[in-house]
Amino acid sequence: MKYLSEYRDPALARALVRRIRHTASRPWVLMEVCGGQTHTIVKQGLDQLLGDAVELIHGPGCPVCVTPLEQIDRALAIASRPEVIFCSFGDMLRVPGSECDLLQIRARGGQIRVVYSPLDAVEIARTTPDREVVFFAVGFETTAPANAMAVWRAHQLGLTNFSLLVSHVTVPPAMTALLDSPDNRVQGFLAAGHVCTVMGWTEYEPIAARYRVPIVVTGFEPLDLLEGIAMAVTQLEEGRAEVENQYVRAVKREGTVPAREQVEAVFQLVDRKWRGIGTIPMSGLGLRPEFVKFDAERRFDVLGVRQEESSECRAGDVLRGRLKPAQCPAFGSRCTPEKPLGAPMVSSEGACAAYYQFGRLRETAGAGA
Amino acid sequence: MAAATLGANLSCAVPHGPGDRVQLGHGSGGKLSAALLKQCFLPHLGNPILAQLGDGAVVSVEAGEVVVSTDSFVVSPLVFPGGDIGSLAVHGSLNDLAMMGAEPRWLTAGFIIEEGLTLAELDRIVQSMGAAARAAGIPVITGDTKVVERGKGDGLFINTTGIGVRYAGARPGPDRACPGDAVLVSGPIGRHGMAIMAARGSLGLEGNLESDSACLWPLVRGLVDQLGDELHVLRDPTRGGIASALNEIAAASRVGVVLEDGLLPIPAEVNAACEMLGLDPLYVANEGIFVVFCPEPLATEALRVLRAQPLGGQAALVGRVVADHPGFVVLETALGAQRVVDLLPGDQLPRIC
Numbered sequence: 001m002k003y004l005s006e007y008r009d010p011a012l013a014r015a016l017v018r019r020i021r022h023t024a025s026r027p028w029v030l031m032e033v034c035g036g037q038t039h040t041i042v043k044q045g046l047d048q049l050l051g052d053a054v055e056l057i058h059g060p061g062c063p064v065c066v067t068p069l070e071q072i073d074r075a076l077a078i079a080s081r082p083e084v085i086f087c088s089f090g091d092m093l094r095v096p097g098s099e100c101d102l103l104q105i106r107a108r109g110g111q112i113r114v115v116y117s118p119l120d121a122v123e124i125a126r127t128t129p130d131r132e133v134v135f136f137a138v139g140f141e142t143t144a145p146a147n148a149m150a151v152w153r154a155h156q157l158g159l160t161n162f163s164l165l166v167s168h169v170t171v172p173p174a175m176t177a178l179l180d181s182p183d184n185r186v187q188g189f190l191a192a193g194h195v196c197t198v199m200g201w202t203e204y205e206p207i208a209a210r211y212r213v214p215i216v217v218t219g220f221e222p223l224d225l226l227e228g229i230a231m232a233v234t235q236l237e238e239g240r241a242e243v244e245n246q247y248v249r250a251v252k253r254e255g256t257v258p259a260r261e262q263v264e265a266v267f268q269l270v271d272r273k274w275r276g277i278g279t280i281p282m283s284g285l286g287l288r289p290e291f292v293k294f295d296a297e298r299r300f301d302v303l304g305v306r307q308e309e310s311s312e313c314r315a316g317d318v319l320r321g322r323l324k325p326a327q328c329p330a331f332g333s334r335c336t337p338e339k340p341l342g343a344p345m346v347s348s349e350g351a352c353a354a355y356y357q358f359g360r361l362r363e364t365a366g367a368g369a
Numbered sequence: 370m371a372a373a374t375l376g377a378n379l380s381c382a383v384p385h386g387p388g389d390r391v392q393l394g395h396g397s398g399g400k401l402s403a404a405l406l407k408q409c410f411l412p413h414l415g416n417p418i419l420a421q422l423g424d425g426a427v428v429s430v431e432a433g434e435v436v437v438s439t440d441s442f443v444v445s446p447l448v449f450p451g452g453d454i455g456s457l458a459v460h461g462s463l464n465d466l467a468m469m470g471a472e473p474r475w476l477t478a479g480f481i482i483e484e485g486l487t488l489a490e491l492d493r494i495v496q497s498m499g500a501a502a503r504a505a506g507i508p509v510i511t512g513d514t515k516v517v518e519r520g521k522g523d524g525l526f527i528n529t530t531g532i533g534v535r536y537a538g539a540r541p542g543p544d545r546a547c548p549g550d551a552v553l554v555s556g557p558i559g560r561h562g563m564a565i566m567a568a569r570g571s572l573g574l575e576g577n578l579e580s581d582s583a584c585l586w587p588l589v590r591g592l593v594d595q596l597g598d599e600l601h602v603l604r605d606p607t608r609g610g611i612a613s614a615l616n617e618i619a620a621a622s623r624v625g626v627v628l629e630d631g632l633l634p635i636p637a638e639v640n641a642a643c644e645m646l647g648l649d650p651l652y653v654a655n656e657g658i659f660v661v662f663c664p665e666p667l668a669t670e671a672l673r674v675l676r677a678q679p680l681g682g683q684a685a686l687v688g689r690v691v692a693d694h695p696g697f698v699v700l701e702t703a704l705g706a707q708r709v710v711d712l713l714p715g716d717q718l719p720r721i722c
Binding site for chain 2: 008010013014042043044045046048049094103116222336337338356357358
């Protein structure tokens, strides 16, 4: 496919793998921030090809995975209400809450719709004025502009039956929280290309300088990832710690300015709880005071819903790169995509799901050897 | 209904205005039911056996094994590029027979119609069903219609049952895959499922996505004639796509299946739509292709037979059967790594970003 197969060329990929293996004098530890990158790595078997030249730790950049249990419970509480049409991206439907998931709420009669854009939810609100339409705004900076646009549009239309259940998180505070952790092993980052398409990389420059870590803005195709890894390894070998951009076809230093302005007009930084990690100060986006009338948490009074995570689910350790999914005692036995303990086993970007779906043979073979 | 009225309406199967709709009375068994039968179903599906309008159909079978398969069709939208629920309901049951190595002979059809469906749309679908059945040379010999209240159906549900006779020499089964078998597919992957998603209209997908819905028996008969009992497995990868079909075969035969990424015939438009939505074409439904397992030395001959017909023009060798990792389907990526292709826990869900 044009603009896609070029980034999956096997001969070029093998050449990059050779370059990385040749350059790396010791097994460097890199974290790919985004779950989409994790998926490509495991799906294409890039980690197998790299062998022990580089250890890849899977980062917290899966929006479904880091959404805390209590936020899922709030979504379930709102979606169960008879007057509500609850709109969500498909990914969220199977994420388990304390009691059930959105698919089960739908089977019990809840009005739950999968939408592909938050603007679709605004359109449902406009054409269904007798129902409350709620959109589950999950995601990193990548989805924030569209969600901000939805609020802006609802505001322009004067809609009173539209609201947003906001669970937005941002990447840089999560990276510094990881780097501040005493048992941090990460020596370099592959930053999430799509997040940087919106935000640019100026936020990462002080992190690279302060913590002395190379940060390479990286895309999602196999060649993108291998090139990003090669750039990070080269920096580490040369003792540099800079922000570099591998994903030049999509990312500029300043990002996409109109998208950033849209986000800043509607959202502001707030403290946000992350699944398995806890509250990270100023790590999320919340609605600005002038748009608070679109806040579903207030409209449906669910802020009181609090819930602790399952003690058996080690999602926090997986999301922080302390534990490989297959090292979790529950992996593949008490936790499977059919009966997940936590979100990383459900989401298509979740590290546990990626290992379960694509890597199980290796784990089985490894266990048998 | 008076004979004079019937006679006057012979030129038009459904003598109703464009906005006229199915009412509960059309399922009452009374005059409206009779009119619907005579004006819509019989003109399109009619044949001497159906025309007897008995409580059942009587047919004669020569000595041999009779194969019966039933399937229900609930697709939305009812009409989509490349077909509609009517043609799909014909192809679906005929193909299930073909996968058993059975030559299709007859079809039965049950219709559950939601009150409010326009008579024009019903007529169009039954007409398409008749055309598909005639093209396959298979008569619909008995049927049933029911009407449910508005809101209790999705426009139209159709159940069809196919009845066939096992073709001489054919004995394919999901438990007959052997190490050393080649795995072939008869055509490009993922077209039906993506055409349906595009036809639902909410994705803004445009282009040439068209369902592959087709009757597979002519292709299968060619294979059976050439390969006979060496045709180990036939399976049409409908719901759950090729990944699910291969997993079922790997489990039933207790063998491993290895697919090669670079060999899979995935149309560019299917690939593009899947990439955009975060779906995997291996799990997308098909209605006009099948997978074939046969001993590797016969694969070239099987491909030649498939490619001799237009429907099999893009048939391809996609993988092999191994004794390793029984029950697992493994994909060799273009980069030379391997990954498991598992059954999905439920529907594929489009991702966030």
